[in-house]
Each structure stands twice: as structure tokens, then as C-alpha cells.
Amino acid sequence: MLTYPLEQAGGMPLYEYLYDCIRRDILSGRLRAGEKLPSKRGLAAHLGISTITVEGAYGQLMAEGYCQSAPRRGFFVSAVQNPGIEKAQLLPEAKEEIQKVKPEWLADFATNSISPELFPFATWTRLLRRVVAEDAESLLVRSPGFGVLPLRQAIAEHLRSFRGLSVSAEQIVIGAGTEYLYNLLVQFLGRDKRFCVENPGYERVRKIYDACGADFVLADMDAQGVRLEELERLQAQILHISPSHHFPTGIIMPVSRRYELLGWAAARPERYIIEDDYDSEFRLTGRPIPTVMGIDVSDRVIYMNTFSKSLTPTIRISYMVLPEEIVKPFKEKLGFYSCTVSNFEQYTLAKFISEGYFEKHINRMRAYYRRKREHLLSLLKSSPAAGKMKVIEHGSGLHFLLRFDPSIPDDVLQKKFMAEKIYMKPLVDYYEGAPLHCRHTFILNYSGVCDEKLEEAVASISRVLMH
């Protein structure tokens, strides 16, 4: 029969010690699944302890699933797989995550990132200190669900000055990333609505609609953006577009198509356009592109923007502007949610915008990216492989396309670039069923590539194309 050195229980209650001993034997396999445990009385007598103690131990073993009782037959060891005595240690995946060394690309044209020297750390931390010094109390008062008013007012003012958008602070909803705001929109508009996203486009947007349980479809585009007939054919109800600068094609939707889409939206009460204006600050040549919301008179456009591109993706602040007429229903339906952005960062950003730092920062960034872009374009133009590639760009945003001589399949080409430590993604990766004419086209997200590396990067691209 089971025998344990009960004198070693120390200060532990006896039943707990006994429980622990038996548990260990089950986990180690000394007691096997299906094995019958001694009767309570039998074990109590054997160990010279009370039945109640054994009962306590068995009870806990049962409750935790280490054994089962069969009426009138006794207690039997359950099939318990060692439930991770090593739990406390890092799982292999976490280890991987720590050890995962970022591949040392010469130039990573696939990842969006900004250089640390661009972020206005000094200003940001100074403003935060001021926020704390001037109004610590406000920092601890729960933010309205839509965000704190000073930030919403600052954004409204910013939109008025820089996007020609005349909206009130009341229409603005602050959230921790556009991904979160899409979630809210699905909850507000309804999962039964048919959401429509651009094809090609960010896979992430599709994944979000999918994860939210929304009914969503993909609309093909022509050179002007999403086609009206597609919307009709797909019976779309909510259209998600990025008209200022489509990713990845770079298309800027012409005004005519915008009006067509507005007409489509106005035709039925349940139709809305979600306008994702994610990198409109980086119109690098020509005049800024007006927003679709700005020319909408039917309250059909929900405008979205983020500080991910203009500040950093690692401060999670995005916002949307609701059409006036849905402000109230939105508040009624989802106003119970707490705002997902910290007060500290909401108030700091409010100051950052309203005191003019944001404008200065954007101007500095724009100049920086324009220089980088021009440098890269001129390097491509003067490269020995210039005849084997074509730049496709519309003067906007932080990426453009490069079409290559079509003799090599995209995946082979991508691998050849990788061997040269150039990371680029082909356009077809962003398509669901990519059309033939999109092949051999790669996306150049140049914002995160060091100036000093550009020349070498273009030389490497040339080398691949010339061999």
C-alpha cells in the first residue's frame, strides 16, 4: 500500500501533504491511470492517520482531476498527462521570440518603420512632463469613451487646417489603432452588413473583418480604384477604401470615381464608405488630395486616420470621424466602452498638435521622405539596370512600385533579392487571385531604409537584374 514519510509534512496540513505525495506519484507515473487507490479507511489505518485526512486528500485529488470515484467501487487514478511541472519556464516559442535575431537586411523595403532620430522624443517627454505638472488630476479622471475632449478638439482643428475637413470634436472617436476602430465599426454597423474591401489591399484588414465575424467580400479595382459595378455585383453595403493613396497600388482615386462612390452610398440608407486616409500626410508632390468625407453631403462617409505613420506605429493612437447623424446612435450603442488610449498619451498628443509641434514634425518628415524618395528614384534611374525596371508612382505616400523585366517568376526574383540582403514583397502577395498584369511588380516601402544604404541597395537590385 502507499507509504509516505508523513513526518516530513513539516508545517503543511497533513491532508495537503498526503494529497501532494499522491499527486506526485500520479504525475511521475508511479501510480498509473486506472489503478485503484486504497480505500480511505484502509489507507488511514495503514498510515496511522484519521480517515478525514485521507478524505481531504482524495477530495482535492478528485477535484483537480487526478482521480475519480466510482460509486461503491472506490477511487481510481485518472489519465493525467503531466500538466507541465515546468510551466514556470519559458515555453520554446518564447525562447524563440527572444532569440529570433532580425535578419540583417541591407535594405528592408517590406516593413514599415521609422528611424529613431525622426521621432521628437525630447518634445514628447517634455510635453508629457508638462501635462503631469499642469493637470495631474485630469490624468486620473476616466476619459470619455470617445476620447478626451482636448485631443478631439485638436484633431478637429488639425483636420480643418490640413485636410479641409470641417468636423466637430463631437464626431471624433479616439482608439488604440485603426484595427480596434474597425472592430467597433463592425459592432456598430452590424455583422450582417456586407463589408467590401479593395483587392489588392492589406491582408490585415480582411483578417480583421473576418475575425469580427463580418460578412465581407473583395472588390476588384481598375486604374481609378474600386469599380462601381463590382459593388453592385457583390451587393456590398459598407465599402472600405483608401482613396488618397491606395496600398499597394499607389492609386489616387480621381474625383469622378469618388463622386460615383458617394452616389452609390447615398442611394441606400444602410450604405457607408469607410475612408482610410492612413498616409495622406505624405503627399510629397503637388497639392494635397481632398478627402471623400469633405465632398460628401449625405453623411455617408466614416473617415479614419492614424498617428502610426505620422508619429510612430508604437504609440497606438488612431481616430475616426463619424458622420454627424450617427454620432448619437453610435454613442448609444457602444458608448459604454472605455477609451482604449491612455490619458497620459491623449493629453500629450493634444498638446503636441495644438501647440504646433505636429505640423512642424509632419513638415520635417515630409521633407525627409521627399529627399529619400528622390534620392532613391534618381539612383534607380541612373542604375545600369534602369532599362529593366519601371517605377510606378503617383507622387504620394511612403511607397511606390517597381516593375521588373518579366523573365523570372516573382518568388525566384524575391529570393534572389533576399540573397543580396534586399527584402521586398511582390505586388501579387496583396491580391486574392492576382491578375497576370500584376506580376513582376514589387513594392518599395522606403521609409525605414537608411539613406546611407540606398546606393548599395540599388546596386544590389541592379546586380540581380543584370545577371
Add this chain to the structure above:
Amino acid sequence: MLTYPLEQAGGMPLYEYLYDCIRRDILSGRLRAGEKLPSKRGLAAHLGISTITVEGAYGQLMAEGYCQSAPRRGFFVSAVQNPGIEKAQLLPEAKEEIQKVKPEWLADFATNSISPELFPFATWTRLLRRVVAEDAESLLVRSPGFGVLPLRQAIAEHLRSFRGLSVSAEQIVIGAGTEYLYNLLVQFLGRDKRFCVENPGYERVRKIYDACGADFVLADMDAQGVRLEELERLQAQILHISPSHHFPTGIIMPVSRRYELLGWAAARPERYIIEDDYDSEFRLTGRPIPTVMGIDVSDRVIYMNTFSKSLTPTIRISYMVLPEEIVKPFKEKLGFYSCTVSNFEQYTLAKFISEGYFEKHINRMRAYYRRKREHLLSLLKSSPAAGKMKVIEHGSGLHFLLRFDPSIPDDVLQKKFMAEKIYMKPLVDYYEGAPLHCRHTFILNYSGVCDEKLEEAVASISRVLMH
């Protein structure tokens, strides 16, 4: 015919100026719906400008819906309701929001808040500055979806030391508030699952499950918490509980009930328990209550906690601990989501915890709340109305219950308190179909009430009860 002072166009393109003039006349009502506009040629001749200019103006007016063309008949003013020339101004609601003066309660026992002097502003901003100084680059590197590793490691270590929970950093998911994490859980576990929440409980939790489109039910409780038979009867699959300190009843779920619920969960592969441990740090008397996750050997418990109570609700950082076996599937299904918490605050909090400030802060808070609680309890005990009320509390958390002499209906009593500038909510407010025995019981969230006000507040409560 329409006449406008074209010389006032200034630098504006003429067509745009003309468009603007006509648009204003339509909005102001000078041009009425249905009215025919002059022909393009006619107006051009009249104003001495080119037909192309008028065409441009009419085109834009049409596109924006201010007029329509009828084939061969000309252009007609549309029925346009003034689409908010005043848009730029604050909507009435926003004005309200600004003007809304917080009622001046003598004591607000209904709202969770903390006193500004409790938040460690100096330490927090100092750590943030250090984070910026020491590793600015990391601040701009996109956080893994689950959160940055140093924070997850700090939380794992904290859970090990203070909650006896042995989990790996890999199991921890950081999010901007538990509300957001519930959203993720619904997306992961599936809207088709039947979620079950405690009745009574936070209305917000119900609203979230509802907004997420989850199928959810309410389970009645007995003195130990949710009843097993309820779960079976309701065919629940995911059980959401707060066993350490239930809100609003204050019940601490005994171990026996915990084992029962674990047994229930282990019986079917789709069953999970969401353990909301929201104010476990504020066990003010006796030993800490162990977690349900800590005694679970079947990987059936998802543990949740937040820094809302222990730090401030206005820094939006919460986390959940996934059972080991769902870490991978969770990552596969929802790993595409960006983490919703800013890197700045993630790294600052990581330092705050790992360098021992969090522990000190919690101890200080606990001592502060214990003093406040004891003070309030002794005031209630020695009040002239002591015989007309009964304190119901279990030595835990930042609230307790007060049951009053049952001669007055709850809403009347609440109004009487309000007249004395005491804000309290009755327990029945947290019930869906409250049982009779819950009447005349009010919740005292004492964390946000000033020490100096306690005496006066209790005197006011007495006054209401004695009259």
C-alpha cells in the same frame, strides 16, 4: 440672371469661385430646390467668362449633389438641406460635455476613482524618461501582438511572487483594457459558444458580449458564487467569473466551488473559465485568495487582470494569461492584431514592476485603503443609525455592501441620499431580475472618497435613515 462679383475671386480659380457662390445661394435658400439654373452658355455670356468655367462650376455642383441635370432641359437646383455650414462649430452635445459640471457630491460611493496623490507620478515620469534615454530605438520597434517581452516577463514574475501563479511570459497577452481582451476572447473562442456571466454583475461585461455578437446567458448565484446546476441548465460553455472578489456582492468563492467549476470545465473540450481577478491586490485582511488558474490542471482557465485598480484606470493596460495549450492556436488565429498598448507605457510599466515600484505602490495603496475602510466601518458602527444598517463585507476589495432598514423603496432612498450629496447605487441595479432579498442594499465603493469627507458622509447617511 445670377450675378456674382467675379473680381472678388482673388487667387481662386474662377470656376471654383463661381461654384462657391452658387453653392452658397443654394444653401441660403436664395436659389430654391427645383429652380432652373441658367444655361451654361447663357451664364458664361452674362458674366463674361468662358463656357468651360461655368461647366466646371456646374460639374462640381452636380457632383456634390447641389444640382441635377435633366437631359436637354438644363440644370435644376436639388433639394439640399443645409448640410451644416456650422459643422465646424461644436455640436450641442459636445458643448454639453464641456459644460457638464460634475455634480458636487460630498461623497461619491458609486464611481471608481483614485486620488491623484496616490498615483506615483514622479516615479512614472522618471522611468519613462529612463526608457527613452536608455533604449529609444526599442520604443519605435513594433511590439509583438501579445505585447513586449520585458512587460510580459515582469508580469509573469509578479504573478509568481504575488499570486502564486506559475506561468510563462509566452502565455501573457497585453491589451488596452479588459474590455478589449474580452473582444479578442470572443473572436478566439467563437461567437457560437455560449458565454455565461454572473448575475448580478457588471452590466458592462454583458454589454460587451452582446456587442461582440456572442451568445450569452446570465447565471444566478448562491452565497458561494455561480451554481453548477445553473451552468448545466443554461448549457453554458464559457464561464466568466470573478472568484477573488465578486462585484457587487463581494463574495469570495470558496475552494470547493472552484473545484466544482473546474470539474465542470474539464468535462468538455470546448469549456473554458474566464477568471477575472480585477481587484485581487486589495485583499485587505487575511491571506490572499489563490487563483482558480493556479489550481487548474486541465488548462481550462483564462486568467485576466488589469492595472486599472492597482495603478489607474486611465492608463489602459490589462492582460490575460492563456492556458498553455491555446497559446499557439490563439497566436495563429489572432496574432495578426497589433498590440493596443503604446510601447512607451509598456516599457515604463515593465520597469515599474521589475524594479519593485509596483510592489511598493500596491503596499502603500493597500495600507491607504485599509485605513480608509476601517475608518469608514468604525464611523458606520458608531453612527446613531448603526441599528438601521448592516455592513456586509468579506475583508476584500475596494467596496462593501450596506443593508438598510427596509421601510423605504431603493429608488426613494437613493434620492434621499442624493439630496444629502451622497451618491450610492443599490445592489438591485446590478441584477437582471433582482431577487427580493437584495433590496435595500447599497454598494459602497469607498476608494474615491476623501478621508476628510467620510465623517460628514456617514452623518448624512445617518440623517437620512433617522428621519
